Amino acid sequence: MSEKQKVADNRSRETTDEFRAFVKTGWSPRGDATPDRMPSAPYAAVRRAALSQQFRGERLVIPAGGLKVRSNDTDYAFRPHTAFAYLTGFGADREPDAVLVLDPTDDGHDAVLFFRPLASRDSDEFFDDARFGEFWVGARPSIADIEAEAGLTGRHIDDFLDAIAKDAGEVVVRIVRDCDPQLTAQVDERRVSEGREKENLEAADDELAHAISLARMVKDEHEIEQLRAAIAATQVGFEAIIAELPRLAETGRGERWVEGIFGLHARHQGNGVGYDSICAAGDHANTLHWVKNTGEIAGDELILVDAGVEVDSLYTADITRTLPVAGTFSDAQAEIYDAVYAAQQAGIAAVKPGNAFSDVHAAAIRVIAEHLHAWGLLPEGIDVEATLDKEHGQYHRRWMVHGTSHHLGLDVHDCALATREEYKDAELRPGMVLTVEPGLYFKADDELAPERFRGFGIRIEDDVLVTNDGSENLSAGMPRDRAAVEAWIAGVQAR
Numbered sequence: 001m002s003e004k005q006k007v008a009d010n011r012s013r014e015t016t017d018e019f020r021a022f023v024k025t026g027w028s029p030r031g032d033a034t035p036d037r038m039p040s041a042p043y044a045a046v047r048r049a050a051l052s053q054q055f056r057g058e059r060l061v062i063p064a065g066g067l068k069v070r071s072n073d074t075d076y077a078f079r080p081h082t083a084f085a086y087l088t089g090f091g092a093d094r095e096p097d098a099v100l101v102l103d104p105t106d107d108g109h110d111a112v113l114f115f116r117p118l119a120s121r122d123s124d125e126f127f128d129d130a131r132f133g134e135f136w137v138g139a140r141p142s143i144a145d146i147e148a149e150a151g152l153t154g155r156h157i158d159d160f161l162d163a164i165a166k167d168a169g170e171v172v173v174r175i176v177r178d179c180d181p182q183l184t185a186q187v188d189e190r191r192v193s194e195g196r197e198k199e200n201l202e203a204a205d206d207e208l209a210h211a212i213s214l215a216r217m218v219k220d221e222h223e224i225e226q227l228r229a230a231i232a233a234t235q236v237g238f239e240a241i242i243a244e245l246p247r248l249a250e251t252g253r254g255e256r257w258v259e260g261i262f263g264l265h266a267r268h269q270g271n272g273v274g275y276d277s278i279c280a281a282g283d284h285a286n287t288l289h290w291v292k293n294t295g296e297i298a299g300d301e302l303i304l305v306d307a308g309v310e311v312d313s314l315y316t317a318d319i320t321r322t323l324p325v326a327g328t329f330s331d332a333q334a335e336i337y338d339a340v341y342a343a344q345q346a347g348i349a350a351v352k353p354g355n356a357f358s359d360v361h362a363a364a365i366r367v368i369a370e371h372l373h374a375w376g377l378l379p380e381g382i383d384v385e386a387t388l389d390k391e392h393g394q395y396h397r398r399w400m401v402h403g404t405s406h407h408l409g410l411d412v413h414d415c416a417l418a419t420r421e422e423y424k425d426a427e428l429r430p431g432m433v434l435t436v437e438p439g440l441y442f443k444a445d446d447e448l449a450p451e452r453f454r455g456f457g458i459r460i461e462d463d464v465l466v467t468n469d470g471s472e473n474l475s476a477g478m479p480r481d482r483a484a485v486e487a488w489i490a491g492v493q494a495r
């Protein structure tokens with residue numbers, strides 16, 4: 001940007017001394033009531049204590065991240081980094097530019113939240129700062145507010161860099177690097193000047209990020225409650241879509257209409273959607289990440305809706321239902337639907353402690369392969385075992401290229417930094433939450449697919465909790481088997 005552009009004053013207003021003096025006075029005193037402790041706060045304290053055990057004597061830095069520019073001077077809605085949300089309990093849009101520091105003590109760590117507290121009304125920021133000022137974005141919390149809400153020590157962000165560099169060279173400092181690249185660069189500058197090498201720093205930092213990602217794999221009681229709330233809110237969104245199905249042909253651009261209906265309820269019920277909704281009618285369902293949602297919807301089509309509400313605490317559901325717009329499945333649609341349902345049943349049955357995470361996919365994909373074989377779609381001479389062979393088979397992947405499951409939590413694809421041994425090859429343990437989401441996808445131009453199947457893509461996705469003796473389908477309130485889906489549509493539309 002040129003210097004001339006930087007100082008463009010095409011929208012500035014006159015700020016006279018008279019206005020400045022006037023705007024700062026005449027306000028009622030601020031109340032001194034402090035906010036309640038967040039329900040998440042005691043759980044966040046337990047999570048910090050677990051991390052503290054792993055990194056004794058070291059200073060741990062977990063930034064919330066800053067605002068991200070969408071274009072020019074407009075930003076995306078703020079969403080804190082997942083590691084920060086997990087360890088502070090803050091959700092929704094809290095708290096841009098804040099940094100959690102776990103400061104080592106003799107027997108653990110003190111938790112300190114550096115942030116930008118509410119400015120006084122006699123500051124220019126109060127009325128003149130479009131990014132942070134109270135006139136523009138509302139009153140921010142004070143230090144006392146933050147301490148009351150989160151149960152940790154609050155300090156001004158301006159003190160942050162001095163606080164982490166105060167014993168440079170004596171205390172190891174680790175930072176979660178991808179939260180806030182600008183802040184990470186500032187921390188790096190100070191650490192490199194202490195004589196530590198950048199590569200070593202990065203490797204040490206990655207261990208911290210990995211530990212936080214892995215800690216999230218088994219959910220605590222509060223997290224499971226939040227996931228239940230996210231799923232209940234998602235059901236509200238799906239039922240609003242079902243109520244609209246008869247109108248979709250007439251609204252035009254029906255996929256966008258469906259996206260909008262779900263988005264309305266996601267914002268109304270919670271913080272928003274946990275990921276971009278996939279609203280895919282007809283052949284679009286065969287594009288796995290169809291998020292353009294630009295299509296028309298005809299009355300005899302299926303619509304695959306993969307959507308999840310993220311509640312204010314930022315836990316998200318991830319649910320797919322494939323719905324017949326007309327209310328009932330055609331014979332060919334039913335044939336595919338029942339195969340996917342059988343695969344999902346097999347996958348869900350494999351969710352139990354002691355089984356490996358990968359056993360869920362193995363169970364589901366076997367059923368998919370059996371159906372493809374029975375339909376005569378696998379190449380000549382390839383039976384179910386041959387296609388399941390990991391070295392020389394996998395023909396079935398032409399019709400279901402994706403995996404069956406992933407961990408779910410604050411991130412839709414949760415615990416992303418866990419290694420293969422810790423994730424795919426690991427045993428399921430009570431408290432884990434994973435999706436089970438097989439599908440079958442027959443593209444309109446797939447010459448190997450039977451003609452009656454072409455242009456149909458079907459996925460069924462549920463969110464399943466591993467319990468002590470098996471599993472609980474947390475999204476069981478949303479019907480799945482074919483007859484129940486038809487009855488659900490009729491019931492919602494009769495309301």
Ligand code: GLY
Nearest residue numbers: 275306318412437
């Ligand atoms: N909605 C993304 C997924 O199902 O993984």
Ligand code: MN
Nearest residue numbers: 306318319461
């Ligand atoms: Mn999904």
Ligand code: MN
Nearest residue numbers: 318435437461
């Ligand atoms: Mn999923």
